[in-house]
Amino acid sequence: MLVNRRTLRIEWAQCDPAGIVFYPQYLIIFDTSTGWLFERTGLSPSAMRKKYGIVGMPVVEVGAQFVQPCRFDDEVVVESHVGEWGRSSFTVRHRILKSGDLALDGFEKRVWAGQHPEREGAIKAQAVPGEIVASLSDATGKTPVALD
Amino acid sequence: MLVNRRTLRIEWAQCDPAGIVFYPQYLIIFDTSTGWLFERTGLSPSAMRKKYGIVGMPVVEVGAQFVQPCRFDDEVVVESHVGEWGRSSFTVRHRILKSGDLALDGFEKRVWAGQHPEREGAIKAQAVPGEIVASLSDATGKTPVALD
Amino acid sequence: MLVNRRTLRIEWAQCDPAGIVFYPQYLIIFDTSTGWLFERTGLSPSAMRKKYGIVGMPVVEVGAQFVQPCRFDDEVVVESHVGEWGRSSFTVRHRILKSGDLALDGFEKRVWAGQHPEREGAIKAQAVPGEIVASLSDATGKTPVALD
Amino acid sequence: MLVNRRTLRIEWAQCDPAGIVFYPQYLIIFDTSTGWLFERTGLSPSAMRKKYGIVGMPVVEVGAQFVQPCRFDDEVVVESHVGEWGRSSFTVRHRILKSGDLALDGFEKRVWAGQHPEREGAIKAQAVPGEIVASLSDATGKTPVALD
Numbered sequence: 001m002l003v004n005r006r007t008l009r010i011e012w013a014q015c016d017p018a019g020i021v022f023y024p025q026y027l028i029i030f031d032t033s034t035g036w037l038f039e040r041t042g043l044s045p046s047a048m049r050k051k052y053g054i055v056g057m058p059v060v061e062v063g064a065q066f067v068q069p070c071r072f073d074d075e076v077v078v079e080s081h082v083g084e085w086g087r088s089s090f091t092v093r094h095r096i097l098k099s100g101d102l103a104l105d106g107f108e109k110r111v112w113a114g115q116h117p118e119r120e121g122a123i124k125a126q127a128v129p130g131e132i133v134a135s136l137s138d139a140t141g142k143t144p145v146a147l148d
Numbered sequence: 149m150l151v152n153r154r155t156l157r158i159e160w161a162q163c164d165p166a167g168i169v170f171y172p173q174y175l176i177i178f179d180t181s182t183g184w185l186f187e188r189t190g191l192s193p194s195a196m197r198k199k200y201g202i203v204g205m206p207v208v209e210v211g212a213q214f215v216q217p218c219r220f221d222d223e224v225v226v227e228s229h230v231g232e233w234g235r236s237s238f239t240v241r242h243r244i245l246k247s248g249d250l251a252l253d254g255f256e257k258r259v260w261a262g263q264h265p266e267r268e269g270a271i272k273a274q275a276v277p278g279e280i281v282a283s284l285s286d287a288t289g290k291t292p293v294a295l296d
Numbered sequence: 297m298l299v300n301r302r303t304l305r306i307e308w309a310q311c312d313p314a315g316i317v318f319y320p321q322y323l324i325i326f327d328t329s330t331g332w333l334f335e336r337t338g339l340s341p342s343a344m345r346k347k348y349g350i351v352g353m354p355v356v357e358v359g360a361q362f363v364q365p366c367r368f369d370d371e372v373v374v375e376s377h378v379g380e381w382g383r384s385s386f387t388v389r390h391r392i393l394k395s396g397d398l399a400l401d402g403f404e405k406r407v408w409a410g411q412h413p414e415r416e417g418a419i420k421a422q423a424v425p426g427e428i429v430a431s432l433s434d435a436t437g438k439t440p441v442a443l444d
Numbered sequence: 445m446l447v448n449r450r451t452l453r454i455e456w457a458q459c460d461p462a463g464i465v466f467y468p469q470y471l472i473i474f475d476t477s478t479g480w481l482f483e484r485t486g487l488s489p490s491a492m493r494k495k496y497g498i499v500g501m502p503v504v505e506v507g508a509q510f511v512q513p514c515r516f517d518d519e520v521v522v523e524s525h526v527g528e529w530g531r532s533s534f535t536v537r538h539r540i541l542k543s544g545d546l547a548l549d550g551f552e553k554r555v556w557a558g559q560h561p562e563r564e565g566a567i568k569a570q571a572v573p574g575e576i577v578a579s580l581s582d583a584t585g586k587t588p589v590a591l592d
Contacts, residue, residue: 012479012489013472016160017167017220019417023355024161024323028457031320035456045456046517059319063359072165073490121315160331160341161324167565171503172475175468176309183308193308194369207467211507221342269463308460309468313516315461368461 001081002136004037010074020069026096027062030108033080034092041135042144051148055123057110060089064106074098082136088112088125149229150284152185158222168217174244175210178256181228182240189283190292199295203271205258208237212254218246230284236260236273297377298432300333306370316365322392323358326404329376330388337431338440347443351419353406356385360402370394378432384408384421445525446580448481454518464513470540471506474552477524478536485579486588495592499567501554504533508550514542526580532556532569 008029016022034057035045043051070076076098083093088111095105112129116122135143156177164170182205183193191199218224224246231241236259243253260277264270283291304325312318330353331341339347366372372394379389384407391401408425412418431439452473460466478501479489487495514520520542527537532555539549556573560566579587 011472011476012164013170013172013475015165017163017165018352018354019165020354022161022327023358024320024327027320027323028455031318031457032455044517056314058314058316058365059362061359061361062319063357065357066355069354073488159324159328161327166500166502168502170475171506172468172471175471176307179309179466179468180307192369204462206462206464206513207510209507209509210467211505213505214503217502221340309466311461312456313459313461313463318457320457 001083002037002040002139002141003079003081004033004040006033006036006078006080008076008078010070010072010076012072015072018069020071023064023066026064026066026104026106029078029096030062030064030080030092030094030106031059033078033094034108034110037080037082037092037136038132040141041132043147047147051145052112052114052126052129054112054114054126056113058113058123059108059110061109062107064104066104068098068101068103070096070098070103076103083107085128085133085137088127090128149231150185150188150287150289151227151229152181152188154181154184154226154228156224156226158218158220158224160220163220166217168219171212171214174212174214174252174254177226177244178210178212178228178240178242178254179207181226181242182256182258185228185230185240185284186280188289189280191295195295199293200260200262200274200277202260202262202274204261206261206271207256207258209257210255212252214252216246216249216251218244218251222246224251231255233276233281233285236275238276297379298333298336298435298437299375299377300329300336302329302332302374302376304372304374306366306368306372308368311368314365316367319360319362322360322362322400322402325374325392326358326360326376326388326390326402327355329374329390330404330406333376333378333388333432334428336437337428339443343443347441348408348410348422348425350408350410350422352409354409354419355404355406357405358403360400362400364394364397364399366392366394366399372399379403381424381429381433384423386424445527446481446484446583446585447523447525448477448484450477450480450522450524452520452522454514454516454520456516459516462513464515467508467510470508470510470548470550473522473540474506474508474524474536474538474550475503477522477538478552478554481524481526481536481580482576484585485576487591491591495589496556496558496570496573498556498558498570500557502557502567503552503554505553506551508548510548512542512545512547514540514547518542520547527551529572529577529581532571534572 014025079095084091113123116124162173227243232239261271264272310321375391380387409419412420458469523539528535557567560568
């Protein structure tokens with residue numbers, strides 16, 4: 001699987017009165033990191049929405065285990081990859097490392113979702129395109145999706 | 149002018165490693181407080197959007213002065229009213245009080261905005277309806293807008 | 297078990313461009329709801345910290361399943377209770393209901409944590425006081441903890 | 445004056461149901477951008493706190509004008525510099541540009557604050573060290589502050 005890595009500095013805005021990252025902030029990091037992982041397909045979020053007619057990739061389940069706290073000014077590495085592919089869903093796994101040690105890990109289960117054909121405002125799960133699966137399954141990151 | 153008052157408890161989520169409210173959180177409180185003030189017209193946000201065909205009330209200017217910090221678990225009172233009415237804009241003034249003393253005050257200048265008739269995705273300022281002005285200018289809060 | 301219920305209106309600030317609650321916002325709601333649940337003991341967060349010498353109740357694991365989205369202006373009910381008590385940890389279960397139907401449920405596993413006696417800035421799990429367990433296990437909510 | 449520039453991609457987490465950045469999010473960007481500007485002195489936030497014995501640089505006034513909205517996936521440039529130096533306060537000016545055009549500008553007036561010598565938990569304004577002023581006034585960015 002293709003693993004996307006980001007290096008981040010923990011911001012003041014992310015920390016609580018205990019001086020550590022307020023845990024929902026990690027889920028915001030997960031969300032953005034999934035975005036960056038999917039950009040490794042070569043498509044920006046808006047290009048992906050346009051090309052496949054999806055409205056997004058809503059989260060249906062999330063989980064995280066916190067091993068050690070991160071603090072303001074810590075440098076952390078976020079590693080993200082798709083751990084499992086279903087037909088119309090997939091699970092993105094995230095690990096956040098501090099000085100090389102695991103600070104927390106977690107996952108987001110998401111659905112590849114288009115507009116529901118009949119009910120306005122509702123969504124309908126669609127099969128994840130094979131080229132997306134192929135691109136993010138290529139550990140070398142050399143299988144971009146053609147824009148059109 | 150009609151002054152809307154809310155009593156809030158400062159949440160852990162709103163505080164930073166200095167143990168005080170992280171200042172952008174006050175702007176979130178402003179935004180929500182403006183929502184509650186406009187509900188005093190008798191219209192929910194969605195009812196207001198529907199009745200007048202507006203897309204919202206985007207902020208064009210904001211400012212705040214911080215007098216004393218608020219901390220986790222503090223009880224505060226938020227007082228909000230429309231300070232000035234323009235033709236298609238208005239200024240909401242907010243004061244946050246702690247134990248009766250001013251902690252901060254600020255304002256949001258907002259526009260009464262509809263969908264632009266020609267440019268998709270763009271907005272166009274519209275005249276604030278007289279009944280909205282009248283309702284929020286009535287200090288007794290007894291002039292609701294008819295939903296019709 | 298004592299179930300604490302809160303009624304909330306979904307705020308603009310909590311919603312994303314899909315018009316639904318951005319999922320990490322639910323975790324912020326969980327965090328605050330745990331705070332209100334523990335206030336049913338009769339102790340405010342600061343009183344609890346002072347009485348028992350704890351630094352807080354850090355989260356070690358979190359999870360949530362999303363069944364249906366909530367939108368701006370929706371009224372939701374948050375139900376929270378302690379599902380399991382360990383010696384020095386406990387699991388708070390949260391359910392968020394919209395018009396009586398489940399929108400999502402989730403949990404936070406937390407530790408009852410004091411200052412570590414030897415390592416500055418580190419924490420050490422402590423046994424949850426029996427009177428806290430008793431108070432939150434009383435479904436009638438009539439067993440407050442003495443402030444003394 | 446030294447101008448610090450950051451290039452950011454607008455995140456899903458920062459946008460509201462109108463599809464644009466929720467305005468308090470810009471203040472979070474201001475806060476973080478001030479942090480990066482002050483790192484141009486050569487001192488990390490924690491090194492600065494340690495070297496000068498300050499507890500932080502709390503904001504006493506803030507303001508912003510919004511010219512055009514930014515949307516999810518937009519690339520923006522944040523330009524930050526100290527516009528005015530007082531004895532113990534200073535004003536950081538921020539401009540956010542989209543495709544080279546101004547999207548918004550704003551300021552934060554902050555205080556260089558140490559622990560109050562007599563009142564626990566209170567802060568006391570201190571004179572901004574001359575070397576900090578010199579470093580951030582040098583447009584070439586070549587005047588770092590010595591760590592000790």
